[in-house]
Amino acid sequence: MIGGLGMPELIIILVIILIIFGAGKLPEIGSGIGKGIKNFKKATRDAELNEGDKDDKEKEQEKLDK
Template sequence: MFGIGLPELLLIMLIIVLIFGASRLPELGRGLGEGIRNFKKSLKENAEEEGKK
């Protein structure tokens, strides 16, 4: 996976925890999930509109 191993992933996670704090990680994950969900929904709606034309 892009040449990133377990030690690199652990280091990235540690840096994220230090920057944002452990209490804000669930909020960040929730926001990221909602953003991805909205993006997929908009792509699906656009495909349906194109299919109707």
């Protein structure tokens, strides 16, 4: 059970999605969502690395100022 949704509810949601988008569009939608998640993870990882670089630079600057 995902977030209070059982199997019957998930099947109904899937059927509604199939009706709205059609079977031909589902792979395209899935691919787009996958690429979006991949880009989000990459951006998050890059931001964390840049944050760490800033901290290191600030520490080095403090050492030089002393």
